[in-house]
Amino acid sequence: MNIDSIKNGIVIDHITAGKGMKIYNLLGLDKLDCPIAIIKNVNSRKLGKKDIIKVDSDIHVDTDALGYIDPGVTVNVIKDCKLIEKKNISLPAKITNIIFCKNPRCITSTEQELPHTFRLTDTESKVYRCIYCETKAETK
Amino acid sequence: MRSLIDIQELSTEEINELIAVASDIIDNGAKYSSACRGKILATMFFEPSTRTRLSFESAMYGLGGNVISVSSAESSSAAKGESVADTARTISNYADIMVMRHPKEGAPLVAAMNSSIPVINAGDGGHNHPTQTLTDLLTIYREKGRLDNMTIGLCGDLKFGRTVHSLISAMSRYTGVKFILISPDELKVPSYVKRDILKKKGIEYVQTTDFESVIPELDILYMTRVQRERFFNEEDYLRLKDRYILTPEKLANAKADLRILHPLPRVNEISVAIDNDPRACYFKQVYYGKIVRMSLILKLLEVNV
Structure with missing residues (x-):
């Protein structure tokens, strides 16, 4: 080919x-x-x-x-x-608007304009958490 | 310009410094009485609170400063649909420091990201409440003379109680601390707290449902309220709420220098018969809460006395 x-x-x-x-x-x-x-x-x-x-x-x-x-x-x-x-390319420290927080108590659930930003909190197990409410991102 | 959203943002040195200044305020109060003259604190409470709001307001008045207030979401422009970011930008023009309580998790962080003045998180839903933890730390320090080498019993709702998780995290910084976690099976400390804090730092802990047998070991007993609003089912709440009630009989074998703490409000988990026991500290804790907030306001406003 x-x-x-x-x-x-x-x-x-x-x-x-x-x-x-x-x-x-x-x-x-x-x-x-x-x-x-x-x-x-x-x-x-x-x-x-x-x-x-x-x-x-x-x-x-x-x-x-x-x-x-x-x-x-x-x-x-x-x-x-x-x-x-x-x-x-390695795991980024922070990602914005790639995944979205689904926690209904998070401020992003009521303020639509806010960017959904997640921070890498555990490199080994690749855990990302919402910067606002710390909810763990669902696995990709 | 610095804000306080999560207790984890403070280094151990900064916590120790806040406690040192708070202790100096207790011992030499007069020299702080006009430390914040001409400064304005804005309290933005979008969720009901009595003690936290009054504590901040009293703290600012105690430093000679002034206070402006929003006491509910209904009486603010949030009711008109204003965003937290816009509210924070606006309030930045009226005050030198802002305190925010909000039902949504992360709202004070959004305020801090958009404000040109320091923001203090006074509770965002069930998420963070850093000044409660600072209050607990100052109480323990003042009552025991140290923050290390002690056995701390935490009793009641250890699952939903945010103050418990923050206190475990904050006290885990100090050496020789052992935790005894007393709760019904349904309200145990979440596994991530055990995994990410206790096991990770190699801290000794015991989980038990048996309150009375562990009381003689304790240096600190931190009681918590089982919160009705955390339960979907009224039956579960009623079954669990009276599980642990501290009475004078239960203190029969407790240490003479035990200190009993409670973040308040209390319902019935501590019998009023204990209120006059010298080991009961929960009303002193309210006083320490005001003092540590004074210390925090001074730090964030960068006022040196």
Whole structure:
């Protein structure tokens, strides 16, 4: 299977197999009109199988959202067909408006304009808690 | 500019400093009587409260400052649908420091994020109530002369009682503290408190339903009220509310220097026959609550006396 290499854009690599579409939707890539490739179930030495997304446009990627959905992915930035930056994405310390607090006693339940922000409180077990009411985020 | 939303935001050194200033206020009150002259405290209570609001107001008057107040959500612009953020921005223009109680968890944090003056959380639903914990710590310190090396019995509703969880967390900072957790099975301390605080810090604790047998071991007995509003079912409330009632007979084998605390209001979990026992501290605790709030106001307004 051949997919053209990209000139200016990004490659999201080392995506856990099966999460490619989720990331595609989460990052709003469906709204772009540039060439995008989602490659699923590619053989990987590290992961066994992985997904890859290639975007042929110099877009901004929400690395916090990406890190929350799939920590361990890498984002390669390509300029003039050359790799100029490789970012290893880990669990973000804080995420905003990616998940939403469902606690009916939380201030976010009555004040719709407030951003839903969660803080990483336990790196080992990947626990995020609402900054307002400390309710644990439901597992993704 | 600094606010106090959660007791965890304070380092142990800061807690010790607040207690030291509070102790100095007790011993040398006169020198603080005009420390906050010209300053205004705004109390924003969107939920009923008597003692906490009056305690803050009395604290500010005790420092020579002034107080402006909103005493209920109905009498404020919140009733017109104003957001907490907008209320906080507005009040910032009228006062130097703001105290907020709100039924929604996190509301005082939203106020602090949008205010240009310090905000003190005076209770956000069943979530945080840091000045109650500071009150408890000052009471223990003043009555026992220390915050370390003691056995603390917590009795009653240990499941829903926010004061209990905060006190466990705050006292866990000090060495040699042992907890005896006395409650019916239905109202035990939640497992996350045991896992995240007690087990994580290797703190000794015992869980029991047997009140009388552990009383002789205690240096502090912290009684709590079983709160009707926490139960969906009236039958469960009625069954559990009278489970532990402290009477003079039960104190027969207690230590002479035991101190009995209660965040108040009391219903019937402490017999009035104990009120005059020198070991009963719950009304002194109200006094300490005012003093520690004075100390906190001074700290947040950065007033040095």
